[in-house]
Amino acid sequence: MWSVGLDLGGTKTEAVVLSDSGQILARHRVATPAEQGPAAIVQTLADLKDLVLAQAASVTGGQVPKAYGIGLATPGSLDPRTGLLRNSNTTCLNGQDLQSMVNAAMGQSVRLENDANCFALAEARAGAGRGFGLVLGLIMGTGCGAGWVHNGQLHAGPNRVAGEWGHISLDPTGPSCWCGQRGCVETWLSGSGLRARYLELTGRSRDARDILMDQSEPEARTLQETFDWALAQGLSRVIQVLDPDVVVLGGGLSNLSGLADRCARGLEQTVFGGCFQTPVVVNQLGDSAGVIGAAWLGLNQGEPQKD
Ligand SMILES: [Zn+2]
Secondary structure: OOOEEEEEEEOOEEEEEEEOOOOEEEEEEEEEHHOOOOHHHHHHHHHHHHHHHHHHHHHOOOOOOOOOOOEEEEEEEEEOOOOOOEOOOOOOOOOOOOOHHHHHHOOOOEEEEHHHHHHHHHHHOOOOOOOOOOOEEEEOOEEEEEEEEEEEEEEEOOOOOOOHHHHOOOOOOOOOOHHHEEEEEEHHHHHHHHHHHHHHOOOOOOHHHHHOOEEEHHHHHHHHHHHHHHHHHHHHHHOOOHHEEEEEEEOOOOOOOOHHHHHHHHHHHHHOOOOOOEEEEEOOOOOHHHHHHHHHHHHHHHHOOOO
């Protein structure tokens, strides 16, 4: 069965169609109409789904099949008590019944999942985590998220917070985080956190990647030190709970030169037991991991959701 994957990002929304054999038949990307509100966003998703299905039918010389799966990757997660979306950076969607809205717009059940979980699933099954039993897929971008995949199956957890390492507080007197705590991992490690810390130190705005690569400016060096500290402290706590077989890095900062080595070095010095041998690797599927993971989850529609 074909499956449509949709990845709702803060600025861009992407869609793919996967064939029965997992081949990408069609792909398209549009701007997310975040300023226009929930109804416009959901309509964009439905239109994009129709567009890529038509493209896929054209490529294969056939018709759009009557039955296909649909999966949607989104920042945040559905609150298990209310079913409403929470913690999305497309803030107009928070508190909305996104699940019912997309089901109604698509005319069928849609599998909705956190985007870091979709990333981890795709990398575990077809990317840098392939062949490993327990995969930790880390996102370091605008925010810090992660997903856990065990033997090819996603573990999202009953509270839908598995992998939320970005909101482990490392210092109760640290910078304020949007989540209400202070000193969260994300306040030092994410692109938005780095920019905010740099602005506090210098009064100037600067790109997060530039801050991490600058070898001469003292303020940038200071933030690189807190970055390395937060990375080692935050990640070692996650590692010590479940000890994954591989760590796959994703998100906008993940392909920064030397980040995987920097990460491994910090963990060697920090993880309990004095021995850290776990491979830390950069993703292989790039920006497409989330949308591919969503498409695979969409295939499971109609089956019991054991994830
Ligand atoms: Zn936080």
